[in-house]
Amino acid sequence: MRLPYLLLDVDGVLIPFPDADGTTPSTHARHDVVPTGRSADNPVAVWLDADHGRLLMDVVRSGLVTPVWCTSWRQDATTIIGPLLGLPPLPYVDLPRPQITTSHPGGYLWKRDHVDSWLGDVPAVWIDDDFTSLDHTWAAERTTRGMATLLVQPDPHIGLQAEHLAEARAWMERLPVRTGAPAAASGTEGA
Numbered sequence: 001m002r003l004p005y006l007l008l009d010v011d012g013v014l015i016p017f018p019d020a021d022g023t024t025p026s027t028h029a030r031h032d033v034v035p036t037g038r039s040a041d042n043p044v045a046v047w048l049d050a051d052h053g054r055l056l057m058d059v060v061r062s063g064l065v066t067p068v069w070c071t072s073w074r075q076d077a078t079t080i081i082g083p084l085l086g087l088p089p090l091p092y093v094d095l096p097r098p099q100i101t102t103s104h105p106g107g108y109l110w111k112r113d114h115v116d117s118w119l120g121d122v123p124a125v126w127i128d129d130d131f132t133s134l135d136h137t138w139a140a141e142r143t144t145r146g147m148a149t150l151l152v153q154p155d156p157h158i159g160l161q162a163e164h165l166a167e168a169r170a171w172m173e174r175l176p177v178r179t180g181a182p183a184a185a186s187g188t189e190g191a
Ligand SMILES: [Mg+2]
Pocket: 009, 010, 011, 012, 013, 128, 129, 130
């Protein structure tokens, strides 16, 4: 059986955006990290919720889905963010680096065209804070064409909540078992 993918964003999902007064949720702890290409004496502060690690490990262990990072952190999600949450090295979508000034060139999420071809015909639940109505239309059309697609959209100032993963889990459990497809998650880039 070819497992569906669970695509997971980082900024606005695991790392909430600060409120207008600069505060972040009290559930989140600060970590200073050094992304690829940045000098060690110039770290970036990120805020993460250890509970997210526990919740995501339940997803990893479920065997119902293949979790994949889908974030502008790219490989750093695998090597930096995941380990801070106690997650094993998960694969990542090697997103392009378009020269854009908005996350919605064309009116929809900049990641989507790459993700659409990356997914092929595999069902997917995609958790991201930045979808537009055009992305929801895309998901509905993909589902109509037989590739079940669920978009889950946390509030970027609050981030991922348990109910988002419960919604994803319920969706996974409703999917019909797919047979006759390769067992390997081919096309996965990264680790
Ligand atoms: Mg985001």
